[in-house]
Amino acid sequence: MVSDRVGDFIIRLKNASAIHREEVVAPYSKHIHAIAQKLRELGFLTEVEQTSNKRELHVVIAYADDGSARLRDVRRISKPGRRVYISHRDAHVVAGGTGVRIISTPSGIVSDAQARRNRLGGEALFEIW
Numbered sequence: 001m002v003s004d005r006v007g008d009f010i011i012r013l014k015n016a017s018a019i020h021r022e023e024v025v026a027p028y029s030k031h032i033h034a035i036a037q038k039l040r041e042l043g044f045l046t047e048v049e050q051t052s053n054k055r056e057l058h059v060v061i062a063y064a065d066d067g068s069a070r071l072r073d074v075r076r077i078s079k080p081g082r083r084v085y086i087s088h089r090d091a092h093v094v095a096g097g098t099g100v101r102i103i104s105t106p107s108g109i110v111s112d113a114q115a116r117r118n119r120l121g122g123e124a125l126f127e128i129w
Helices: 005-018 030-042 112-118
Strands: 023-027 045-050 056-061 074-076 100-105 108-111 122-128
Touching: 005 023, 005 030, 005 056, 005 074, 005 122, 030 045, 030 056, 030 100, 030 108, 100 112, 108 112
Parallel strands: none
Antiparallel strands: 023 056, 045 056, 074 122, 100 108, 100 122
């Protein structure tokens, strides 16, 4: 069993995009499903679905027309041994505007732009670009 589900999920996505794999299977949890839905809204994933036995989450990585993955890299911010919390003022632009910081707030999983717009703070999970 993995103790850091979020870290495991984003590394699975990063490794799959590095070898141009279409689909990734991860253990299911509501938190991971919410993160995957947010990444689908942001254009890093194309499909997110729960399996029929409800223990796995299938995601399909988004690729550009030239065949390159939209997901180039990820960086974990908050880890199980060191949680990092930020206010909406600290949710700055990632990778010159091409990336996104994912934040877990009391209102759910949001991007850095949504956190600034709605004045929400929370746990900074990871940056993706």
